[in-house]
Amino acid sequence: MKKAAVIICAAILAVSCKQNTERQMYKWPDAKAPVAEIKPHTRAIHGDTVIDNYYWMIDYFAKGPDSTKVVDYLKAENAYTDTMMSGTKKFRENLFTEMKARIKEKDESVPVFKNGYFYYTRTEDGKEYYKYCRKKGSLDAPEEILLDVDKEAEGHAYYSASGFSISPDNKLLAFGVDKVSRRQYTIYVKNLETGEILKDAIANTEGQAVWANDNQTLFYTSKNPVTLLSEKIKRHKLGSTAADAVVYEEKDKSNYIGLDRAKSGKFIFIYSSATMSSEISFVDANTPDAPFKVFAPRMKDVLYEVAAIDDKFLIRTNQNAKNFKLVECPLDKTGAENWKDVIPHRADVLLEGVEEFKDHIVVVERKNGLKQFRIRDNSDKEHYLEFEEAAYNAGIGANPEYVSKTLRYNYTSLTTPSTVYDYNVDTHEKKQMKQQEVLGGYDPKQYTTERLYATATDGIKVPISLVYKNGFEKNGKAPLLLYAYGSYGSSMDAGFSSSRLSLLDRGFVFAIAHIRGGQEMGRQWYEDGKLMKKKNTFTDFIDCGKYLIDQQYTTKQHLYAQGGSAGGLLMGAVANMAPDQWHGVIAQVPFVDVVNTMLDESIPLTTNEFDEWGNPKNADAYAYMKSYSPYENVEKKAYPNMLVTTGLHDSQVQYFEPAKWVAKLRTMKTDKNVLMLHTNMEFGHGGASGRFDYLKDVALEYGFLFALEGISK
Structure with missing residues (x-):
């Protein structure tokens, strides 16, 4: 016993010395x-x-x-x-x-399939940036490096490449570059067949461009050079020397504006949103020269977002619904008077977002402060994908394909490294695609x-x-x-x-x-x-x-x-x-x-x-x-x-x-x-x-x- 006590005292002393050090x-x-x-x-x-x-x-x-x-x-x-x-x-x-040392230097993102290609980024040992790549049809196909950001960033104290957007015919890449860190991007267009950077450099933008279906027309957000407000949406024709047409100008300086493209490829959306009200305009992506049409005129204290599926629009809105609800309307009758409830308002659940697919939708909800996914098919049959940890974060991942049975989502917690899952909405099978590797x-x-x-x-x-x-x-x-x-x-x-x-x-x-x-x-x-x-x-x-x-x-x-x-x-x-x-x-x-x-x-x-x-x-x-x-x-x-x-x-x-x-x-x-x-x-x-x-x-x-x-x- 005495010997054990000596050992314990020595251990305590060692710990104490270590703590003092x-x-x-x-x-x-x-x-x-x-x-x-x-x-x-x-x-x-x-x-x-x-x-x-x-x-x-x-x-x-x-x-x-x-x-x-x-x-x-x-x-x-x-x-x-x-x-x-x-x-x-x-x-x-x-x-x-x-x-x-905990970060895996040579790494690769989970490939995302879109319009016949697998897109991904990969990083290399000792490099600060990454390479944006794709493979055609199969992951066994030869790699195409679409943009070598490591190379482009050489000589720059700051370099941000953003807003990668591939033309519908897969031949052109539009992307934004900021070399100062003031979020003023110049949009460039690269010919992916020849490797040429076209002369169409568009300065002072938000960095994202949206393609029309003609593969020649780009829409982008133009910024005020002093206040940096996103003020105008412009239309650019590749190769044109004429001034870009202003298709939308925001008069309310409290609103942010931007662009999106329907996952189905049918529409291009302009959104204008302040903290408490929003308005969306849209045009058929096949007729980019046509005027944009207002989806629903802005209403005081009403926010709304729009997703297009085959035969109707889905709208997430807080109209008479503090925690938001989901409504729908016909493609040709978009005013608020035509909105019909799909998921009514609930006082205890916040409806955060909707991800649309051809045969189902995924509704992101927040209950008791935590997220859950509500999956609903076209026959209104539904189920929940829920998570079990006491505190976590889950979010919809990259799901660019409109026709798909797979939901990609991201999951993490204070103890779980970032993890990418693919979830089959029919079979309910969950497959881990990648988890952030923590070295050491x-x-x-x-x-x-x-x-x-x-x-x-x-x-x-x-x-x-x-x-x-x-x-x-x-x-x-x-x-x-x-x-x-x-x-x-x-x-x-x-x-x-x-x-x-x-x-x-x-x-x-x-x-x-x-x-x-x-x-x-x-x-x-x-x-x-x-x-x-x-x-x-x-x-x-x-x-x-x-x-x-x-x-x-x-x-x-x-x-x-x-x-x-x-x-x-x-x-x-x-x-x-x-x-x-x-x-x-x-x-x-x-x-x-x-x-x-x-x-x-x-x-x-x-x-x-x-x-x-x-x-x-x-x-x-x-x-x-x-x-x-x-x-x-x-x-x-x-x-x-x-x-x-x-x-x-x-x-x-x-x-x-x-x-x-x-x-x-x-x-x-x-x-x-x-x-x-x-x-x-x-x-x-x-x-x-x-x-x-x-x-x-x-x-x-x-x-x-x-x-x-x-x-x-």
Whole structure:
């Protein structure tokens, strides 16, 4: 017994030494943070006067006199961040190598069959991008490389190829290219028989082109070069030197517009949609020169989407149906007065989408916050494809063939890598086509996922999905990273991340708060987190954090928050509202200067967002927006440790929002906690374009968290 006790004590001592080695508190360098110049700018509206000391930072975007000074300031902030994180440099390099090593470099997507060809992408060892390929008729046929993106991207810091569209005769490829990361694509057309890139380069587009059935006519979305709004749909004839015809022009600046082609190939659709209303126009794909016809005129607070099958249109709409319903109408009588219910509205089920096939449809529904597929044939016989994990994400995959008995779908969870399945809708047979391979011996059984419900301030139950490595104990000692988005009705479903394993394997719990502003629990969930109810999003997140502390998943000293873009607004708001609840906050490309941005209609996407945030030219909207906008509400008080990231060429949230916010925080905060701003000087909203470069950003974020936790390896 004595010998055993000695062995146990030695084991405890060894573990203790290991923990001490790994938990040596990081010593932040005694570096001096940049101090931004103060240049008072007055904003006066609705009888309210506000002095903005850092308004001048817009000048790089606005091409103003202080443009160079802005870049110099951002570079100074980068240098400061590099200094502060210098002690973690080797660790971050190791993290990058560790995360990259889990990714299978030589890989291939599951081939998708369309119009006689199997299409797929493949990646090669050491390459950042991919090759877009096809094989005719059989996977044993010779490979055609349609576009070698690895080769095309050479010499470019950023390169994005998008919107691949094959002509109906399989001879031409239209694709969009963005070399700056502002989502302004030039469309090119490649002759797949000769390899020639045609002279038809179409600049300043959304990147996607839709073919008419004559194989000579392309429709595309043209953007305003300043505001980046999608303003016009144009028609282009290959080889023509004449100006492209405008077939549709959107007059309402709050609407996004775009194009689609019916899976059956019969119609081309133009869609125009704001947050609360939409309108669709269509034309026969065989007569592309004919005028587009309005499907149903836009109606106040009515959204609708259209799918074409052989003898009718199917319409997903929220007309008198908050959670949406499915209706149908004849091909020649498309007005709303002709719509007939197929699947009526249900208060407890959100109807998210419809995938059409010749002999059946697949309806994507969300119940209790989780997705399910409802499969219905032409005789109205139906069944459900359901999933069993506590938290997961499932979505319709690539199904371009109209005549098919196979549904391709994607599935993932916090512990299940992304998996592609083919499901036979007649036999109900499910076949796994591919699962993301995680190199290094990943075992999902070593991790546990849970679904919890926090009670919000107003009594609403807010779902939380979380994952941790086995061995975790609910004693309040574990670090926990809480993530959320909470805007635009975008649901943040639980999904797998191989890079996240680097967090979990070092003792972190990772959690997703499914807060209002998303659509996880139905349309009302979204509407209760927007406009004049936006603060529900923030209080929900704070309440989720409190719940996780109360349940001893973590403590304030080990609780971290992360969100990006509109989720970065969330980070700014909760840092103002509950600064002592978080040990650290990561705000990625954060939308934090809400009032000033929404007042400036020259800033990209502003007018598209009025239905989400409100128009501050309205006094009530202005007052409410100002009451939560992070930049407006920075106060003299202690703030948590913070890492803020942005991109100089960001077209979604301009760089000057986080830059101004950080500058103001520096002058106001009373604590000695770390505040760092990292600007990627070459990229935009989505970060790097390569397969692995983004991991350097992840390594920076994890390095920040690990430094705060004293984890050094």
